[in-house]
Amino acid sequence: xxxxxIFQTKAGIYRSFQCKGHTEYTMEGEDIVCAGxxxxxxxxxxxxxxxLHENLRVEYDEVEGGYIVxxxxxxxxxxxxFLVDCMIHGLEWIQGQYGKKxxxxxxxxxxxx
Numbered sequence: 795x796x797x798x799x800i801f802q803t804k805a806g807i808y809r810s811f812q813c814k815g816h817t818e819y820t821m822e823g824e825d826i827v828c829a830g831x832x833x834x835x836x837x838x839x840x841x842x843x844x845x846l847h848e849n850l851r852v853e854y855d856e857v858e859g860g861y862i863v864x865x866x867x868x869x870x871x872x873x874x875x876f877l878v879d880c881m882i883h884g885l886e887w888i889q890g891q892y893g894k895k896x897x898x899x900x901x902x903x904x905x906x907x
Contacts, residue, residue, distance in 0.1 A: 796831050796860070797898045798885055800878070808870055808878045809904055811835075812863040817896040827896050828860070830888050838881040839864050848874045 795818065800811040813835045819827035839862070842848040848870055854862040870878070882899070889897045 795896055795898060796828065797900065798831070798835070799900045799902060800882060801902050801904045803905070804903055806875075808866060808875060810863065810865040811878065811881070812861070814861050816860050817892075819892065819896050827888060827892050831885065831897060832860075834881055834884040834888070835862060838877055841877055842870075842874055846871060846874050846877070 796813060796815045798811065798813045801809045803809065813831065816822070817825055817828040817831065819825045839850070839852055842864070843850060843852075849867040851865045851867055852862070866874075882901075885897065885899055889899060
């Protein structure tokens with residue numbers, strides 16, 4: 795199962811998100827659910843960095859269980875907030891189509907820091 799956690803303040807400001815694990819929908823290399831989740835998450839990070847120049851720290855390890863984490867080092871712009879909203883929407887759509895057995899989404903509230 796892939797688990798995506800999104801961390802935001804009480805005011806709704808995104809602080810970070812992370813994606814861990816493989817969906818195991820089918821064989822590696824043919825897993826359309828895992829590919830869809832990866833494409834949405836990686837595209838969001840690429841757009842945040844390349845198009846919006848958000849201040850981020852990104853870490854990843856594709857071998858050890860498929861892991862990527864994106865930390866906002868400063869408050870995201872309004873467009874950055876919108877891109878993360880779009881990422882969540884896409885992931886919710888995948889979860890709705892294929893089920894919570896393969897993809898778990900977890901929005902967590904964090905303190906303002």
